[in-house]
Amino acid sequence: MIPTLSPGASSFPHHRATLRLSEKFILLLILSAFITLCFGAFFFLPDNSKHKRFDLGLEDVLIPHIDTPKEGKHIEKHLRDKIRADHERALQEAKEKLRKSREELKAEIQTEKNKVMEDLKKKDVGPKPLPPVPMPKVVGVSDGEPPEPDVKEKRDKIREMMKHAWDSYRQYGWGHNELKPIAKKGHSTNIFGSSQLGATIVDAVDTLYIMGLHEEFKDGQEWIEQNLDFSVNAEVSVFEVNIRFIGGLLAAYYLSGQEVFKLKAVQLAEKLLPAFNTPTGIPWAMVNLKSGVGRNWGWASAGSSILAEFGTLHMEFVHLTYLTGNPAYYQKVMHIRKLLAKMDRPNGLYPNYLNPRTGRWGQHHTSVGGLGDSFYEYLLKAWLMSDKTDTEARKTYDDAIEAIERHLVRKSNGGLTFIGEWKNGHLERKMGHLACFAGGMFALGADGSPDDKAGHYLQLGAEIAHTCHESYDRTVLKLGPEAFKFDSGLEAVAVRQNEKYYILRPEVIETYWYMWRFTHDPKYRQWGWEAVQAIDKYCRVSGGFSGVKDVYSSNPTYDDVQQSFFLAETLKYLYLLFSSDDLLPLENWVFNTEAHPLPVLHLGNITLPGSEPAQR
Numbered sequence: 030m031i032p033t034l035s036p037g038a039s040s041f042p043h044h045r046a047t048l049r050l051s052e053k054f055i056l057l058l059i060l061s062a063f064i065t066l067c068f069g070a071f072f073f074l075p076d077n078s079k080h081k082r083f084d085l086g087l088e089d090v091l092i093p094h095i096d097t098p099k100e101g102k103h104i105e106k107h108l109r110d111k112i113r114a115d116h117e118r119a120l121q122e123a124k125e126k127l128r129k130s131r132e133e134l135k136a137e138i139q140t141e142k143n144k145v146m147e148d149l150k151k152k153d154v155g156p157k158p159l160p161p162v163p164m165p166k167v168v169g170v171s172d173g174e175p176p177e178p179d180v181k182e183k184r185d186k187i188r189e190m191m192k193h194a195w196d197s198y199r200q201y202g203w204g205h206n207e208l209k210p211i212a213k214k215g216h217s218t219n220i221f222g223s224s225q226l227g228a229t230i231v232d233a234v235d236t237l238y239i240m241g242l243h244e245e246f247k248d249g250q251e252w253i254e255q256n257l258d259f260s261v262n263a264e265v266s267v268f269e270v271n272i273r274f275i276g277g278l279l280a281a282y283y284l285s286g287q288e289v290f291k292l293k294a295v296q297l298a299e300k301l302l303p304a305f306n307t308p309t310g311i312p313w314a315m316v317n318l319k320s321g322v323g324r325n326w327g328w329a330s331a332g333s334s335i336l337a338e339f340g341t342l343h344m345e346f347v348h349l350t351y352l353t354g355n356p357a358y359y360q361k362v363m364h365i366r367k368l369l370a371k372m373d374r375p376n377g378l379y380p381n382y383l384n385p386r387t388g389r390w391g392q393h394h395t396s397v398g399g400l401g402d403s404f405y406e407y408l409l410k411a412w413l414m415s416d417k418t419d420t421e422a423r424k425t426y427d428d429a430i431e432a433i434e435r436h437l438v439r440k441s442n443g444g445l446t447f448i449g450e451w452k453n454g455h456l457e458r459k460m461g462h463l464a465c466f467a468g469g470m471f472a473l474g475a476d477g478s479p480d481d482k483a484g485h486y487l488q489l490g491a492e493i494a495h496t497c498h499e500s501y502d503r504t505v506l507k508l509g510p511e512a513f514k515f516d517s518g519l520e521a522v523a524v525r526q527n528e529k530y531y532i533l534r535p536e537v538i539e540t541y542w543y544m545w546r547f548t549h550d551p552k553y554r555q556w557g558w559e560a561v562q563a564i565d566k567y568c569r570v571s572g573g574f575s576g577v578k579d580v581y582s583s584n585p586t587y588d589d590v591q592q593s594f595f596l597a598e599t600l601k602y603l604y605l606l607f608s609s610d611d612l613l614p615l616e617n618w619v620f621n622t623e624a625h626p627l628p629v630l631h632l633g634n635i636t637l638p639g640s641e642p643a644q645r
């Protein structure tokens with residue numbers, strides 16, 4: 030029976046049905062016209078093979094066979110067949126889609142959406158859990174309280190200075206990289222890019238732990254847990270981030286056993302890996318943490334990477350492989366070592382600059398101070414950290430030190446032993462504050478040196494310690510200048526105005542501490558105490574500690590920076606100098622170049638993953 034309906038009521042559903050049909054038809058028409066157009070266009074496209082190739086180098090990767098005429102025809106046919114098949118499949122799919130109701134389509138879209146969300150969630154579960162690794166035997170994380178009351182008193186003073194530095198940063202610079210103690214606000218330098226990564230917190234937590242400043246340590250740990258995020262668009266120094274952040278986090282992990290430090294270290298290390306994507310595998314100096322794009326400092330000899338930067342990754346990277354089971358870290362640093370071993374060295378010396386594109390040395394400038402320093406340190410420490418099994422590292426260190434002694438170490442007219450700088454075949458009789466760390470290094474490397482030269486190297490360490498102490502003692506403030514000369518009647522004093530500053534650096538105190546551990550000569554504690562008093566008198570301000578611009582002026586101006594290494598290194602070495610030797614014994618711990626202690630890995634017969642022939 031045909032129902033009788035009013036015109037308005039009857040026409041509406043009918044009209045909708047008609048509309049849907051015509052809609053479908055038009056859509057189908059447009060779709061097939063578009064596909065036919067694309068299909069036709071393919072035959073009118075110019076023949077790529079006859080065109081000049083791009084220079085981008087991508088063509089070979091994307092369309093590898095396009096210039097072979099015979100193969101070209103075959104591929105053209107293959108492509109045409111493929112397009113035809115795609116065309117038919119698209120038409121079929123379009124027809125099927127059009128057959129579906131709105132609800133069905135909606136449900137389909139929703140299912141797709143859910144699937145994408147699920148996939149995203151799976152990807153976003155955070156870092157993969159790390160494989161369980163036996164904690165190396167952690168020995169000597171003790172109180173280290175000295176038995177002598179006067180020594181204890183001095184140690185308490187150093188602890189109080191640490192608290193002042195930390196509390197000031199906590200109050201005025203929390204979360205910033207460093208502190209401006211005069212302006213009482215946050216501070217940062219280009220080594221951290223535009224990041225706000227709390228460098229002082231990460232650099233200082235292990236010192237807090239060692240000093241038994243538990244509340245402060247907890248506070249630092251909490252910040253790291255909740256705020257330390259490396260997915261930031263910032264271009265950072267690979268070397269600085271490695272020694273301060275990865276070194277600091279690993280040390281905090283080994284000392285406290287708190288997993289969060291290990292996880293953060295590994296997350297950061299992942300972000301540094303793209304820096305190694307260079308033609309030679311020698312990493313860029315800087316890397317953008319977000320994009321992974323790397324580059325070198327504009328000032329470094331013709332686009333070179335710096336020896337002390339790419340040569341100061343070994344300790345941390347070996348620990349990363351140990352803790353994660355990921356061979357990549359170990360392989361990256363071993364590759365650097367192998368590459369250096371193959372290169373010619375002028376006079377047996379390592380120049381400070383190496384081009385990561387060509388693999389050639391830049392300027393022939395060699396230094397045990399800035400730009401070279403910790404490369405030598407890490408050769409020795411790689412051997413120590415491996416429980417003295419990495420004999421290749423030891424041999425490389427011995428050879429390098431022998432060449433340095435021959436060409437760079439001299440005695441001044443006044444009898445002071447110093448380490449100069451080698452510049453294009455000429456010795457500059459100038460020593461940097463940074464080079465003063467070498468006194469400690471020579472002493473640390475004495476045991477195990479070839480030809481029974483242990484006594485010689487311990488003596489060399491003592492001579493360097495003495496010279497560096499002189500550089501402090503010959504100033505008005507009793508704090509050392511950035512660089513000092515041994516020329517034209519000058520002995521251990523700075524000449525140029527821009528070499529007279531002291532920025533709270535640790536190297537001289539570091540050497541006092543190593544010399545103390547190896548000799549127990551009381552003069553090292555005495556020299557250390559002189560430094561404590563001078564720092565407290567001239568660098569302490571109400572908002573923390575500041576560097577000074579002229580150590581020869583009785584009325585110096587401040588540079589208004591509390592460097593993170595003051596908390597990581599200077600105060601830590603001072604504290605250890607006035608502690609007993611059972612706190613972090615040197616047989617069990619190796620300090621990275623930022624004074625972060627890492628345990629010796631007694632691996633026995635176990636080999637590190639990736640320790641088979643190194644690859645990139």
Ligand code: DMJ
Nearest residue numbers: 403534535536594622623
């Ligand atoms: C520290 O960051 C490290 O010791 C580095 O190796 C060079 N020197 C600074 C502090 O002076």
